[in-house]
Amino acid sequence: MNWRSPYLYLMLVPFLWSTNFIIGKLLVDTVPPLTMSTARFTVGVIILSLIIAKSKRPERGSW
Numbered sequence: 001m002n003w004r005s006p007y008l009y010l011m012l013v014p015f016l017w018s019t020n021f022i023i024g025k026l027l028v029d030t031v032p033p034l035t036m037s038t039a040r041f042t043v044g045v046i047i048l049s050l051i052i053a054k055s056k057r058p059e060r061g062s063w
Contacts, residue, residue: 024036
């Protein structure tokens with residue numbers, strides 16, 4: 001499957017949502033809600049900033 005395939009991204013979204021609920025259900029008794037929320041947003045910011053940095057990087061050899 002090609003990495004630019006829209007079907008891959010359409011399958012990835014429900015997987016990420018369901019993983020979020022499963023991890024939240026497992027950690028609800030051990031981790032405070034503020035810590036869980038901060039961790040979720042931190043991971044999201046890191047992933048999104050990597051995607052943006054890759055898309056904003058100039059092409060090599062293009063002068």
